[in-house]
Amino acid sequence: MASSSNLDSLLSKSANDLAKEQEVQRVMKAFKLNPYDILDLPAFATEAEVKKQYRKKSLLIHPDKFKHENGLEAFDFLKKAEAQLSDSSKRTEIDAIMTHCRTAVLKSVLGSGYSTNIADTDPRITSLRPPLDAQIRAKAKEVFVEDELAKRRKSKLAFANEGAEKAKAEAEVAARKRKIEEQAKWEERRDERISSWRDFSSKKAKKSKKNLHVLG
Template sequence: MAKATKEVDIERLIAQEASDFIKELEVERVLKSFKLNPYDILDLGINATENEIKKQYRKKSLLIHPDKFKHPRGIEAFDQLKKAEAMLGDKDKRDEVDAVMRHARVQVLKPLFPPGTNTSEVPDDDPRLTALDPPLDMQVKKKAREVFVEEELLKRRAQKIAYANEGAEAAKKEAEINQRKRKQEDEATWESRRDERVSTWREFAGTSSSSAAAPKKTKKKKLNVLG
């Protein structure tokens, strides 16, 4: 009986270690996935349905949830998983991601078909695609990565330009405010010295009046006496 219990404990321990190993691999997979591609993070194809996305997210989140599995970067991986599911759950954002993925697929297939071929209508199970090496899915993901990076760089440049314009506008407004402030200070200083200016003017005016009222001294002419 004791031997049987010991064997059960060993099997349970092995199963736990195997489970932890799988969880660790999943955390590392999520962390290594391309952060701008939610399909890559969730390990899904572009044709995944809304229900499949939800099921996959639930499966992955239960596997690596920080409360269920302790990992130094478990919270980071779980956050990436949540963001990916939220992005694909938002119709507008998913449309943007899908547009990039479709564009990447067209770019991969373009050299494989004659000019004028509508490659968007070529199914994935076409013999010319199933024989590709590396596989089509891998090539599309790689090309999509390039497109995502290019678009992200364009967005960042646009943001920098916007921030620069905002900074220039803010500097202009600050200069205008400082100019108004200086004008107000000058007006206040002018007003505060009004009494001083009035007093000075009165003194000047009084001095001028005194000078005007005083009789002018006439120089006496020297008379020549004839002898």
């Protein structure tokens, strides 16, 4: 009996470790720009469903309970996804994209039969292959990537403009500095210029006086 009990315990532990291993791999392969993908939830899941799923997944692969080379990173992805869907402003942005994708998918598969009032329980929806949620996720992946690229282009442009403004400001500072240095050098040579002018004037006066004697 003891041997059988140990075997059952070993098999249970192995199955549990396998489930944890598979969950870490699933998170690492999930589309990182879509928190629904990371948490393995359908689009528009409720706040309660998000928290329940996060708790379930995070407990399964928590770094303190399961050691894996990607465990900590996978856990952080789960935590970030839950935080995004728990933030009302970010959730609004994400769900706006998902709504747009749902509309696009339904219009493409139903054509003229599409209606804004169609429910997910409609037979035309439940019979879709691939399932509606899978098609929405696929479409959302395209939109999220386009949105991310647009953000990066905007950020790059802003950085370039910031760099140009910084270079302009630095050039203006350098120009003012050169002007101040030139003015300082001009002032430093003031006595030298005055002395040179006096010498020149004195020599000119002597020469003029000498010429007058010659003429006389």
